[in-house]
Amino acid sequence: MALDFNLLNQTEAGGRRAQLVLPHQTVETPVFMPVGTAGSVKAVAQDVLETLGAEIILGNTYHLYLRPGHEAIRRMGGLHRFISWPRGLLTDSGGFQVFSLAQLRKVSDEGVRFRSHLDGSSHFFTPEHSMDVQIALGADIVMAFDECTEYPADRSRAQESLRLTMAWARRSLDHLTAHREKVVWHEELGGQTQSLFGIVQGGMYRDLRRESAERLVEMDDAGSGFGGYAIGGLSVGEPRELTLEMISEVLPLLPANKPRYVMGVGYPDEIEQYARMGVDMMDCVLPTRAGRHGLVFVREDPKDRRSAVVRLNVKKLENAEDQRPLDEGCACMVCQRYTRGYLRHLVSSGEQLGATLNSIHNLAFYLETMERVRGDLAGGQLLAKGKNGRSPRELEAGSSLRSE
Amino acid sequence: MALDFNLLNQTEAGGRRAQLVLPHQTVETPVFMPVGTAGSVKAVAQDVLETLGAEIILGNTYHLYLRPGHEAIRRMGGLHRFISWPRGLLTDSGGFQVFSLAQLRKVSDEGVRFRSHLDGSSHFFTPEHSMDVQIALGADIVMAFDECTEYPADRSRAQESLRLTMAWARRSLDHLTAHREKVVWHEELGGQTQSLFGIVQGGMYRDLRRESAERLVEMDDAGSGFGGYAIGGLSVGEPRELTLEMISEVLPLLPANKPRYVMGVGYPDEIEQYARMGVDMMDCVLPTRAGRHGLVFVREDPKDRRSAVVRLNVKKLENAEDQRPLDEGCACMVCQRYTRGYLRHLVSSGEQLGATLNSIHNLAFYLETMERVRGDLAGGQLLAKGKNGRSPRELEAGSSLRSE
Numbered sequence: 070m071a072l073d074f075n076l077l078n079q080t081e082a083g084g085r086r087a088q089l090v091l092p093h094q095t096v097e098t099p100v101f102m103p104v105g106t107a108g109s110v111k112a113v114a115q116d117v118l119e120t121l122g123a124e125i126i127l128g129n130t131y132h133l134y135l136r137p138g139h140e141a142i143r144r145m146g147g148l149h150r151f152i153s154w155p156r157g158l159l160t161d162s163g164g165f166q167v168f169s170l171a172q173l174r175k176v177s178d179e180g181v182r183f184r185s186h187l188d189g190s191s192h193f194f195t196p197e198h199s200m201d202v203q204i205a206l207g208a209d210i211v212m213a214f215d216e217c218t219e220y221p222a223d224r225s226r227a228q229e230s231l232r233l234t235m236a237w238a239r240r241s242l243d244h245l246t247a248h249r250e251k252v253v254w255h256e257e258l259g260g261q262t263q264s265l266f267g268i269v270q271g272g273m274y275r276d277l278r279r280e281s282a283e284r285l286v287e288m289d290d291a292g293s294g295f296g297g298y299a300i301g302g303l304s305v306g307e308p309r310e311l312t313l314e315m316i317s318e319v320l321p322l323l324p325a326n327k328p329r330y331v332m333g334v335g336y337p338d339e340i341e342q343y344a345r346m347g348v349d350m351m352d353c354v355l356p357t358r359a360g361r362h363g364l365v366f367v368r369e370d371p372k373d374r375r376s377a378v379v380r381l382n383v384k385k386l387e388n389a390e391d392q393r394p395l396d397e398g399c400a401c402m403v404c405q406r407y408t409r410g411y412l413r414h415l416v417s418s419g420e421q422l423g424a425t426l427n428s429i430h431n432l433a434f435y436l437e438t439m440e441r442v443r444g445d446l447a448g449g450q451l452l453a454k455g456k457n458g459r460s461p462r463e464l465e466a467g468s469s470l471r472s473e
Numbered sequence: 474m475a476l477d478f479n480l481l482n483q484t485e486a487g488g489r490r491a492q493l494v495l496p497h498q499t500v501e502t503p504v505f506m507p508v509g510t511a512g513s514v515k516a517v518a519q520d521v522l523e524t525l526g527a528e529i530i531l532g533n534t535y536h537l538y539l540r541p542g543h544e545a546i547r548r549m550g551g552l553h554r555f556i557s558w559p560r561g562l563l564t565d566s567g568g569f570q571v572f573s574l575a576q577l578r579k580v581s582d583e584g585v586r587f588r589s590h591l592d593g594s595s596h597f598f599t600p601e602h603s604m605d606v607q608i609a610l611g612a613d614i615v616m617a618f619d620e621c622t623e624y625p626a627d628r629s630r631a632q633e634s635l636r637l638t639m640a641w642a643r644r645s646l647d648h649l650t651a652h653r654e655k656v657v658w659h660e661e662l663g664g665q666t667q668s669l670f671g672i673v674q675g676g677m678y679r680d681l682r683r684e685s686a687e688r689l690v691e692m693d694d695a696g697s698g699f700g701g702y703a704i705g706g707l708s709v710g711e712p713r714e715l716t717l718e719m720i721s722e723v724l725p726l727l728p729a730n731k732p733r734y735v736m737g738v739g740y741p742d743e744i745e746q747y748a749r750m751g752v753d754m755m756d757c758v759l760p761t762r763a764g765r766h767g768l769v770f771v772r773e774d775p776k777d778r779r780s781a782v783v784r785l786n787v788k789k790l791e792n793a794e795d796q797r798p799l800d801e802g803c804a805c806m807v808c809q810r811y812t813r814g815y816l817r818h819l820v821s822s823g824e825q826l827g828a829t830l831n832s833i834h835n836l837a838f839y840l841e842t843m844e845r846v847r848g849d850l851a852g853g854q855l856l857a858k859g860k861n862g863r864s865p866r867e868l869e870a871g872s873s874l875r876s877e
Contacts, residue, residue: 410541411556422518425829
């Protein structure tokens with residue numbers, strides 16, 4: 070067994086309340102997954118993540134492959150043991166970072182040659198190699214090696230990228246299937262294995278997205294195929310309407326009995342919106358990256374947890390003597406203990422604790438949001454969709470939301 | 474009442490087991506006090522300090538006066554409330570940082586004019602002003618405004634510095650005595666007040682040290698004088714033998730019924746040594762500063778908590794795949810959860826969590842050391858003095874151990 074997905078409830082709008090049973094953790098979905106790029110959710114300790122209720126976090130294959138190296142992590146018992154995280158783990162394929170961070174890329178049908186952004190050393194990633202690295206890391210869920218189509222991309226570029234991604238998905242699936250028993254915890258956990266998710270690409274072209282989804286689903290040979298499906302290539306700079314359009318196009322084509330993961334999104338109101346549409350898993354660096362920049366998410370009316378999301382710039386002078394918590398309705402350890410005035414002082418003074426506390430609050434805010442959505446979905450409430458308010462996207466500009 | 478000091482036991486070597494009863498906390502002494510320079514023990518959250526058992530921490534008057542400002546802190550309920558630290562607090566006088574950090578100092582009998590190291594703005598500190606600032610901050614213990622004699626200093630320089638420090642001690646005492654009811658928690662805590670500690674200076678001259686101690690003790694008019702006595706001007710670059718010599722010279726001259734505080738020391742074996750000689754309080758930035766640099770203190774034989782202190786450089790390649798905790802005999806949350814390999818990875822990758830976890834371990838190591846010493850002193854065990862092993866002092870070079 071690699072993964073069980075138990076659908077508990079579904080709303081008319083498509084939102085699903087489910088349990089994702091992984092070798093290391095049963096995850097309540099829809100779920101938001103904090104990003105632990107290099108084996109640490111930046112500035113936040115593992116016991117704090119546990120207290121916050123995080124059930125699954127991400128690791129980035131590209132970063133961990135370069136440093137400390139996947140073989141070193143395998144020797145130390147896999148990523149769970151290495152970072153002391155007994156709960157769920159997901160690794161991406163490395164593809165996204167190869168295309169966004171690495172230098173001097175040369176893409177062929179076989180794979181990608183690139184130079185490390187750390188030291189300029191030369192590396193060659195193929196779908197098979199990405200699988201080998203991810204097997205060594207040993208996350209519960211691994212991702213197919215794909216080419217994330219940039220935005221904007223013209224149709225022929227998106228088509229070529231899609232062709233490559235589909236061929237690589239097949240090779241990823243074949244290679245993982247042949248080697249899935251090599252994961253370090255295979256025997257210890259009674260013969261369980263990693264699950265591979267396929268990734269839908271296709272740029273911002275609805276028909277290419279459809280083609281990508283259909284071809285991935287076809288790869289599911291007699292049930293031994295993908296454990297779930299991701300929608301990639303979003304949150305790459307496109308307007309939110311387009312993100313929504315692509316998700317809406319793809320979701321109905323994916324098998325209802327498998328989890329659906331939208332990669333790299335987003336703002337708190339976005340993840341709520343997509344979860345209500347039927348997206349089961351999402352991840353984003355925003356809560357921690359924004360936190361490090363002194364930006365926190367709060368509710369417009371703290372007493373109404375369904376009110377609009379507001380972004381607060383902690384550094385602003387108006388917070389200097391504000392003795393309220395960041396969000397008076399938030400139950401997190403930061404809002405229970407510290408004032409805006411103190412947090413403003415920490416950020417203004419460059420104290421590391423400021424980044425930590427703001428990140429903790431933001432993660433709590435995201436996780437609380439998803440907990441509320443799960444409650445709604447479980448109750449079968451058919452809520453009107455939230456206001457489609459646009460959040461400023463300055464933080465995204467020119468940077469990846471998949472790792473940090 | 475400002476302070477009670479209840480001596481519980483004393484050894485032949487002079488070591489004292491006592492309780493220091495402060496308005497906000499009863500502190501078991503001898504005690505090591507973590508330094509929270511700008512209102513945060515760098516990279517460590519307040520709940521973690523509580524879990525570690527820290528009963529009193531320091532705040533630096535110079536830093537907090539400049540940012541966010543003592544009047545702002547007073548308006549926010551004083552430093553305890555501002556930083557959400559309900560336990561004991563001590564503030565220094567600002568003098569040390571004025572002399573080590575500020576620019577363009579001009580000293581007169583009246584006080585010191587200086588420019589802020591942050592923005593170059595001009596400020597004038599007098600003993601009276603230092604007291605007013607410390608009253609606004611509202612720590613349980615405040616320090617007399619002194620001039621910390623630099624090392625090396627010739628005899629006439631040390632004499633002149635001592636003259637100034639003694640005059641300023643008198644003025645500090647008079648001003649605090651006249652205004653001690655202004656502290657923000659005075660009424661809330663049933664009329665309790667802050668305690669002022671006098672500071673012994675005198676450079677590295679035994680006779681000047683003696684003179685300084687005797688003159689300070691004489692200022693104790695009918696019991697309404699200093700709540701305790703500090704030995705300042707140490708750990709300023711002198712060899713450890715000289716530190717020890719000055720402490721040995723001064724301790725017998727100080728009243729036995731009041732706490733004795735050696736400022737800004739030191740290495741774990743140093744604080745143990747001085748505690749066994751009769752020093753009740755010590756503070757130092759070393760555990761956190763070393764932690765941020767990837768340097769941690771461990772026992773040579775982890776099973777023997779009395780074995781020598783060893784400094785481990787976490788970054789070293791030899792730790793890359795070491796699956797042991799930093800210190801196998803340490804009960805701290807870091808040693809209970811994380812391996813040297815993981816901590817090495819965090820430090821090498823520049824992950825903020827590395828600084829946090831190393832700092833937590835070092836603080837735990839210091840606090841554990843003092844807990845063990847307290848146990849020994851309470852049992853009346855007259856242990857042989859530990860080896861006087863010298864620790865490398867690279868971390869001290871040219872920098873202050875009083876704030877960071």
